[in-house]
Amino acid sequence: MWLVPFMVVMKGTSEYPLLFPLLFQWLRDVVKLQYFLNGLPIGSIYALVALSYSLIYAASGVLNWSQGDIVMLGAFIGFTIINVIKLGFTTGLLISMIVLALVGLLIQIAILQPLRNRQAPPINVVIATLGVAILIRNVALVIWGADAQNSPSPVSTKPIYLGSLSITPQDILILMAGIALMVILQFLLKRSKEGKALRAVAQDRYAAILMGIDTNRSDGVAFAASASLGAAAGMLVAPIFFVTFNMGALIGLKGFVAAVIGGLGNIPGAIAGGFFLGIIESMAGGQISSGYRDAITYALLILVLWLKPAGLFLRKTRQKV
Amino acid sequence: MFGLRKSISLLLILVIVLGSLLTIGGCSSQNSQKVLRIGVVGPESGGSAQLGQAQRKAVQLAVDEINASKAAGDWKLEAYFEDDEGNPTKSASATNKLIQQYKVNVLIASINSSATLADMVVTSRVGIPQITAGSTGASITAQGNEWIFRTAVNDEFQADALVKYARDVMGIKKIATFTASDDYGQSGAKLLASAAKKYSVDLVSEQTYNNGDKDFKPQLLSIKSSGAQGIFMWGLYTEAALISKQARQLGINAQLFGASGMASMKLIELGGDATQDMILTQSFLADSSEEQVKQFVDKYKAKYHENPIPHAAQAYDTVYIIANAVKVANSNKPEDLRNAIRKTQGLNLVTGSPKFNEKGDDIGKRLLITKIKGDKFVLVDTVFTGQ
Structure with a gap:
């Protein structure tokens, strides 16, 4: 019986809603709905990190491997502001985002721009960002040490019950803050001058140069915005994951997988990919086996790359090399 | 007259020289007979560095105390330390070095269970008693190895x-x-x-x-x-x-x-x-009201200005078990030491009254819930x- 809407959708042209009837079927069970709910805040974090990868990739065609460690740096700076200097969470979040925007800009000016100007092959640029990642990680190790740090949550972590479902205010905060940041980003991309320039460069870099757009400037904007998003992701995830100098490796990798699932360089795709990955991880961990959770995640990545190399959520396949 | 004075002074010189020779000889011969060398392997750097460093500090504290109070009778204890970074390969080569180069009679090794298992391959082949003060892995004492003892609490x-x-x-x-x-x-x-x-x-x-x-x-x-x-x-x-x-x-x-x-x-x-x-x-709480624990914590704090962790307490007790064994056996031969350790009894130490079962596990240990x-x-x- 439930297959009817499924088949109707199958006949549709878009493949997007294909997942929905399947999802509704799954979610009729309360336990599964709980897994779904648990996947949302993590998904929101993954989406922010995936966005930061995609933003830089779309604007400058560079894969920035230091993104995960930028998340870690943002979390540590926020942790220090909140717990050592004793300013509030919102102030900490803002300062951390501003500081990281400057760090992002610095990476672009000090590393990317000189390599670009010397016409270095793309692989050198990627390796350089990997170097930045290792540098940030070791600096953090020296400053904050090897032990995990507990960053207290700005809101309560006591669960709220909706029937037999539970969710914590902290999870709601992460979800809401993540969505707010995504909306702000979309708004800036669509409305602001820098955002329009960035989208023009993403569409066709050389045409944009011919139209008089300063690509170094738009690259800088992309790096700053990305690092800022990363800092926010780090701040939001800190109360649930703790802050450690090596947390960037895992978050960076998961964010990258989400970006690839959504189609690298595709902004709405990155958001969808992040939530998709968060929910799949939670479901796979609970319904199949927690031991195989990561195996399932990466098997999914391979499957996506195999079946839909441009990402699950890209409707028109466009090659970007 | 003159000749007599000369011969007296010669005689005096002879007596002094001979006397000092005798005392030196006496000292050195006593040293070479009555020294027990303890090898200590633990992770003093790397991820579990804190544990290895605590082990070294506690062993040194116990050795100094025992030598000062003659708790091992005529035997003087000497400790030799090696760092294994928690790595089994490095641990086995550290054990080899201690046995071959420093001729240790007994080994305290190691903390990470995988490193301890690697050391056991060496000690059981050479035939040297080994005590682990830090490894809790059940497999260590489940192999029928007669040279291994454990003062940590078996999982x-x-x-x-x-x-x-x-x-x-x-x-x-x-x-x-x-x-x-x-x-x-x-x-x-x-x-x-x-x-x-x-x-x-x-x-x-x-x-x-x-x-x-x-x-x-x-x-x-x-x-x-x-x-x-x-x-x-x-x-x-x-x-x-x-x-x-x-x-x-x-x-x-x-x-x-x-x-x-x-x-x-x-x-x-x-x-x-x-x-x-x-x-x-x-196995150990630093703020316990037990008299033995209090004394140990005070001594440890006085020397190192920090609270001892359980690994320190276990390593400290281990040295006392070894001191008791060498005193009872009055020998530093591996078999004698092993048999004496196995028969350990009547000691009232920081983490309990050690007594070993046939597997080598300490069954007289206090386990604190x-x-x-x-x-x-x-x-x-x-x-x-x-x-």
Whole structure:
């Protein structure tokens, strides 16, 4: 019986809603709905990190491997502001985002721009960002040490019950803050001058140069915005994951997988990919086996790359090399 | 007259020279006969550096004390230290170096269970008694190796004591295990399962996680739906703190239990309110009211200006066991030492009254069942490892 809407959708042209009837079927069970709910805040974090990868990739065609460690740096700076200097969470979040925007800009000016100007092959640029990642990680190790740090949550972590479902205010905060940041980003991309320039460069870099757009400037904007998003992701995830100098490796990798699932360089795709990955991880961990959770995640990545190399959520396949 | 004076002075010189020669000779011959060399291997750098450094400090403290108080009779103890970084290969070569180069008579090695197992290959081949003061892995004393002894608490005793306490004192009938997927966690999972069987407690859910995982909610939800009244964790403190927090966030009110591997102040610091009332087994609490413990803590603090950790207490006791063995055997031959260690009795030390079973496990050790209250561990019950 439930297959009817499924088949109707199958006949549709878009493949997007294909997942929905399947999802509704799954979610009729309360336990599964709980897994779904648990996947949302993590998904929101993954989406922010995936966005930061995609933003830089779309604007400058560079894969920035230091993104995960930028998340870690943002979390540590926020942790220090909140717990050592004793300013509030919102102030900490803002300062951390501003500081990281400057760090992002610095990476672009000090590393990317000189390599670009010397016409270095793309692989050198990627390796350089990997170097930045290792540098940030070791600096953090020296400053904050090897032990995990507990960053207290700005809101309560006591669960709220909706029937037999539970969710914590902290999870709601992460979800809401993540969505707010995504909306702000979309708004800036669509409305602001820098955002329009960035989208023009993403569409066709050389045409944009011919139209008089300063690509170094738009690259800088992309790096700053990305690092800022990363800092926010780090701040939001800190109360649930703790802050450690090596947390960037895992978050960076998961964010990258989400970006690839959504189609690298595709902004709405990155958001969808992040939530998709968060929910799949939670479901796979609970319904199949927690031991195989990561195996399932990466098997999914391979499957996506195999079946839909441009990402699950890209409707028109466009090659970007 | 003149000749007499000359011969007297010659005689005097002769006496002095001979006398000093004799005393020097006497001293050196006594030294070479009555010295017991102890080799110590532990991770003094790397991830478990804190444990190896505590072991070195405690061994040095005990050796100095024993030499000063003549607690080993005529025997003088000498300790030689090597760092293995927690790495089995480096540990085995450190053991070889201590045996060949420093001619040690007995070995205290090592802390990480995999390193201890590597050292045992060397010591059992050469035939040197080895005592581990830090490794809890059950496999160490399950190999029929006659040269190995352990003054740490075998994980088997810990799993047994935790499950028994849960059933007898807290009335828990259904338990879940939530263990790390490494060899430490998996050996713990097996021991908990067999303890549950022994005490006829229902094991309703067995979950695992990878070290470094951050999201434990899927497994915790399975545990929640299984209706377990107690969750037994086996792993390290960072993950245990996250598990405690996420369990409370999911509204799970089951009692949490943990083994000594995660019993660190850092667990309380990271886990905060979520770790309150968690129950853990440990062999040593620095703020205990036991007289032996107080004395040890005072001496350790006076020398190193920090509180000793359980590994320090166990290493300290180990040196006293060795001192007693060499005094009783009055020999530094490996077989004599081994037999004397095996017959250890009547000592009242910091972590208990050591007595070894045929496997080499200390069955006279106090095993403390502690509960987290506020920002510290509080003793709730004491059992002995032999029971």
